[in-house]
Amino acid sequence: MKRLTQALPVFFALFTVGVMVGCKDEGPHTNPEVKFEATLTGANEVPPVTSSATGRMEGIYNKETKTLTYTITYSGLTPTAGHFHSGNSWETGGVIHTFSAVTTSPISGRWEGLNQQQENLLFSGLFYANLHTVANKGGEIRGQVNMSDFVAWKASRQ
Secondary structure, X not given: OHHHHHHHHHHHHHHHHHHHHHOOOOOHHHXXXXXXXXXXXXXXXXXXXXXXXXXXEEEEEEOOOOEEEEEEEEEOXXXXXXXXXXXXXXXXXXXXXXXXXXXXXXXXXXXXXXXXXXXXXXXXXXXXXEEEOOOOOOOOEEEEEEEHHHHHHHHHHO
């Protein structure tokens, strides 16, 4: 019995150290790079438009350099312009970044130097990607930009 009472504190100390080491994982919130994505469709436009065009935005935001590197692939349309806008999924919002070249898929770009307000909007899901055409000057396809982990979580709940 005496051995057990002497070994018990050692066991608990080792257990505590094991738990602390196991919890040392800092998680994705400390990673400077965060993945974002959006699915662009005509149904996502406000108001919705009838279009067979589709698109996908994938991006990586670096929290240290304040840079969003993005790629947007699309098919079924000939864009005349493209932008990131601020706003919820049910509203239209102002342009906050213009894509430099939109006539060929994929559209690739880097948005450097996001300010704190823009970063807050991005992480809050208050950005959307929008491609405009001659037929739909207000936008033909649109997609709300969300963190990839959130998109996966949301899909698993449906």
